[in-house]
Amino acid sequence: MNDTWSAINSLASQLDSQSRHGSDQRLLVATVKLQEEVGEVAEAVIGVLGENLRKGRSHTMDHVRAEACDVAVTALILLARTGCNTEQVFSEHLRHLTARSAAGTAAPTADLAVEPQINVLGAPVPGDDRMRATLAPSVRTGGCLCGQIRFEVTGEPDYPHTCSCSHCKALSGAPMMTWVSFKLDGFSWTGPGDEPSWHYTWPDSRRGFCPSCGSQLCAQDDGADSIALTFFALGNPTGLVPVNQSFRDDAVSWLPQVPDTQHSTVATVA
Ligand SMILES: [Zn+2]
Ligand SMILES: [Zn+2]
CATH class of the missing domain: 3.90.1590.10 (glutathione-dependent formaldehyde- activating enzyme (gfa))
Incomplete structure (x- = not known):
């Protein structure tokens, strides 16, 4: 997994070094690029399903997989451009999603x-x-x-x-x-x-x-x-x-106080 992150970081800095733009614009470009890649995966899926009557079955599932990978890489480059530790932020986010999914809430x-x-x-x-x-x-x-x-x-x-x-x-x-x-x-x-x-x-x-x-x-x-x-x-x-x-x-007497939940699971939040 470390290789993945060093590849992402190196791709991001390589793209940055070739860019004529400042950091705000590079972030915007990465966002537009992500939208473009999402469009390409949609086109590939439509091509697999043959939903474009003019083109018929123009793509294979391998095309879809390749385009999905492009979406993932582009999203991670966008993440790197927010100026964070990409691996740490992504791993922590993944952990949160896993925990949330396990809890069902x-x-x-x-x-x-x-x-x-x-x-x-x-x-x-x-x-x-x-x-x-x-x-x-x-x-x-x-x-x-x-x-x-x-x-x-x-x-x-x-x-x-x-x-x-x-x-x-x-x-x-x-x-x-x-x-x-x-x-x-x-x-x-x-x-x-x-x-x-x-x-x-x-x-x-x-x-x-x-x-x-x-x-x-x-x-x-x-x-x-x-x-x-x-x-x-x-x-x-x-x-x-x-x-x-x-x-x-x-504390004022006319408002309820926040309960001490340190010893138990925190209340549900939307
Ligand atoms: Zn102010
Ligand atoms: Zn205080």
């Missing part, structure tokens, strides 16, 4: 057997592997309301949870905020505004927000190897369900 699970530590932000303590939730990993993108601050993140989401601490309430103007963490090595700022503006809520812990539209985006402890993102900076974070609520004592 789209429900993710959080395998959190032990009570995790929670820091002052209600965010996971870096390096605490007990918090690792086995949720669907993939390439995720997000950002602020006005589009100045954008980010891309890969890797496993860690400890999705809400927090009703005084900082979360004051900053959001709402009863709670919702958080999920990712390792920094899979994270990058990608928007025209680059990094958000920062405000220290504790001497060693800061919140990131868009200086233009004010969206609350993230929280980070100094020196940590992970970043906590707000759920809704991630747009529609499919597959993520909070497994706990931090600072319950500070």
Whole structure:
């Protein structure tokens, strides 16, 4: 399988080196190319079935197989052009599909057997592997309301949870905020505004927000190897369900609290 991935990566970089376009355009070209290949596999299947009355049975199943392989290779080159570790992202996605298929539902699970530590932000303590939730990993993108601050993140989401601490309430103007963490090595700022503006809520812990539209985006402890993102900076974070609520004592009395599901399978999500 390693040969497959080195072949895909080498094909992608070979095509990149021959291209006159920038990375955005190369991504678009790869998408159009994929559509072209899908059209060719359709033509081959129609040719096998003899559905084109003018051409009759113009193709064999070998043609269909070859065209299907072209679709797969072109899709993987498109994946490589999104700037990720293609093998890791594809394998993780495949694992998720397999698990979902085995479960017969789209429900993710959080395998959190032990009570995790929670820091002052209600965010996971870096390096605490007990918090690792086995949720669907993939390439995720997000950002602020006005589009100045954008980010891309890969890797496993860690400890999705809400927090009703005084900082979360004051900053959001709402009863709670919702958080999920990712390792920094899979994270990058990608928007025209680059990094958000920062405000220290504790001497060693800061919140990131868009200086233009004010969206609350993230929280980070100094020196940590992970970043906590707000759920809704991630747009529609499919597959993520909070497994706990931090600072319950500070929560408003007029809303139900998020149940602690760390010791059991996370609830089903659409
Ligand atoms: Zn903004
Ligand atoms: Zn909080």
